[in-house]
Amino acid sequence: MTGPESEGTQVRRAVCPGSFDPITNGHLDIIARASRLYDEVYVAVMINKAKKGLFEIEERIDLIRQVTAEYENVRVEAFHGLLVDFCKERDIPAIVKGLRAVSDFDYELQMAQMNNGLTGVETLFVPTNPTYSFLSSSLVKEVATWGGDVSHLVPPAVFEALAQRLGKD
Numbered sequence: 001m002t003g004p005e006s007e008g009t010q011v012r013r014a015v016c017p018g019s020f021d022p023i024t025n026g027h028l029d030i031i032a033r034a035s036r037l038y039d040e041v042y043v044a045v046m047i048n049k050a051k052k053g054l055f056e057i058e059e060r061i062d063l064i065r066q067v068t069a070e071y072e073n074v075r076v077e078a079f080h081g082l083l084v085d086f087c088k089e090r091d092i093p094a095i096v097k098g099l100r101a102v103s104d105f106d107y108e109l110q111m112a113q114m115n116n117g118l119t120g121v122e123t124l125f126v127p128t129n130p131t132y133s134f135l136s137s138s139l140v141k142e143v144a145t146w147g148g149d150v151s152h153l154v155p156p157a158v159f160e161a162l163a164q165r166l167g168k169d
Contacts (some may be wrong), residue, residue: 012037014094014124017044017083020060021053022158024140026132028067030098033126035071042092043068047080054141054165067155084119095123100133 016031020043034041045060055063057078068074079086083095095115097108105125112123128135135153144150144162151159 011039012094013040013042013090013092014038014096015042015044015083015087015090015092016096017046017079017086019046019048019051019053019137020064021055021137022060022140022154022162023064023067024132024135024137024154024158025152026098026100026128026135027137028155029129029132030096030126031068031074032071034096035068035073038094038096039073041071041074041096042086042090043074043076044079044083044086045076047078049080055161059161063158063161066157082118084115084121087121088119093121095121097123097125098128099125100128100135 014034014037016027016034018027020027031041031043043064045057045064047057053060061076061078064076068076077086087093087095095112097112099105099108108123108125112125115121115123132153140150140153140162144166150162154162
């Protein structure tokens with residue numbers, strides 16, 4: 001074995017969770033930054049059977065894999081249930097979350113405290129690049145549905161998939 005584990009040090013793992021319907025440049029920025037800080041970064045794509053997304057889970061995973069291909073330490077997987085269980089199964093001690101505004105903090109703090117209380121998993125908050133402070137998947141979908149140009153808000157592969165899905169190509 002080679003790498004950090006063979007030298008007696010533990011591999012530093014983190015997870016970036018979300019629905020990623022679709023992944024945006026804001027998400028990608030957080031994943032890229034996490035990939036520079038951790039040896040392995042899991043992108044956990046949340047399955048919520050009660051919610052119908054624009055893209056199916058496998059489509060989201062495929063798009064995320066395409067746009068994160070340059071980061072050799074990023075892995076993309078689906079999950080359902082508690083994020084802390086996903087973390088426990090993969091020996092992931094840290095969750096990395098981007099914060100766009102103060103309004104995100106209230107909810108994310110509660111989740112971080114609950115996750116830590118359940119299993120000891122820590123949550124690290126990363127301030128979003130100001131360029132993406134307003135950006136959300138929901139907003140991208142809404143603007144794209146009405147014919148607005150979102151090409152600067154999502155990676156090219158995602159823009160192409162959005163155009164195809166919404167019949168705007």
